[in-house]
Amino acid sequence: MNVLTPSQLEQWKSDGYLLLPSFFSPEDVKEMLDEAKRLCDEFDIEGHPLTAFKTAADGEHVGDDYFLNSNDKIRYFLEPTATSPATPDTPAKLLVPPSQSINKIGHALAVLNPIFHKYTLENEKIRGVARDLDEQRDPRVLQSMIICKQPRIGGTVPCHNDSTFLYTDPPSAIGFWIALEDCQPSNGCLSFLPGSHKTARISSRFIRNPSGKGTTFIDLPDVKKNEEDWEGMEGWRESDCKAGTLVLIHGSVMHKSPPNLSDKTRFIYTFHMIEGAEGTKYDEKNWLQPTPEMPFQPLFK
Numbered sequence: 001m002n003v004l005t006p007s008q009l010e011q012w013k014s015d016g017y018l019l020l021p022s023f024f025s026p027e028d029v030k031e032m033l034d035e036a037k038r039l040c041d042e043f044d045i046e047g048h049p050l051t052a053f054k055t056a057a058d059g060e061h062v063g064d065d066y067f068l069n070s071n072d073k074i075r076y077f078l079e080p081t082a083t084s085p086a087t088p089d090t091p092a093k094l095l096v097p098p099s100q101s102i103n104k105i106g107h108a109l110a111v112l113n114p115i116f117h118k119y120t121l122e123n124e125k126i127r128g129v130a131r132d133l134d135e136q137r138d139p140r141v142l143q144s145m146i147i148c149k150q151p152r153i154g155g156t157v158p159c160h161n162d163s164t165f166l167y168t169d170p171p172s173a174i175g176f177w178i179a180l181e182d183c184q185p186s187n188g189c190l191s192f193l194p195g196s197h198k199t200a201r202i203s204s205r206f207i208r209n210p211s212g213k214g215t216t217f218i219d220l221p222d223v224k225k226n227e228e229d230w231e232g233m234e235g236w237r238e239s240d241c242k243a244g245t246l247v248l249i250h251g252s253v254m255h256k257s258p259p260n261l262s263d264k265t266r267f268i269y270t271f272h273m274i275e276g277a278e279g280t281k282y283d284e285k286n287w288l289q290p291t292p293e294m295p296f297q298p299l300f301k
């Protein structure tokens with residue numbers, strides 16, 4: 001099946017990302033959004049370790065066992081500002097209702113949740129896109145998740161590229177990002193630096209800390225560090241999009257999203273693919289690890 005036109009493929013190659021409006025029908029989007037909201041509503045805070053999804057911008061990257069062992073589970077990660085800080089005398093406590101405290105839910109939705117399974121691993125159009133991109137011979141799906149970007153507290157996603165976080169040698173990650181609601185600058189839509197995938201080297205990677213606790217970044221010994229001030233560069237483009245849009249994200253393209261300061265939610269569903277064919281290596285240093293029971297899932301049948 002040919003899903004992408006030659007001009008879309010050209011744009012993908014030149015920009016390193018591609019918006020495909022109306023990729024999913026309003027009925028498909030409603031089914032995913034209803035399911036995302038149902039998962040939020042059934043979140044039980046009892047016994048939850050209050051793991052927040054923190055990035056370097058929060059001063060520390062998330063990396064407890066609840067996060068590190070989430071490849072084969074459906075787990076809930078909170079907004080850092082949804083809890084009060086713990087003190088020696090008082091444990092951290094939730095400041096908003098549980099369903100509104102969630103930053104993201106992951107990372108095995110594509111496998112364990114029937115609705116998201118249907119729109120990922122069982123979806124002929126998604127398979128068609130992966131075939132048309134022709135970047136990977138044997139795409140493997142990993143890190144499937146809902147990102148909620150909650151009204152008023154949904155945090156910033158700092159400027160990054162995805163192959164730093166889902167590192168393979170050579171880099172091969174591609175993000176599939178699906179808007180379940182309309183996304184604008186006011187509720188935290190994505191922004192891209194078009195063409196940055198051509199110059200940004202993957203010079204560091206996000207790994208499990210060899211000390212055994214948490215996560216860290218390491219430099220890749222043979223890759224010259226990027227010296228560019230990506231954030232300060234001209235040419236960033238805000239990618240407003242309607243619900244139902246599929247956004248394809250090259251693993252090297254620089255992108256980010258601002259906080260959601262509005263009263264509107266910004267639910268999205270996303271998953272990534274890496275090359276599973278021989279010659280590309282995903283190793284045991286990476287923060288997200290497949291298990292024998294749940295390897296990264298092949299997309300092609």
Ligand SMILES: O=C(O)CCC(=O)C(=O)O
Binds near residue numbers: 149190
């Ligand atoms: O949804 C967002 O705001 C950020 C998502 C993102 O950066 C990613 O999936 O790589």
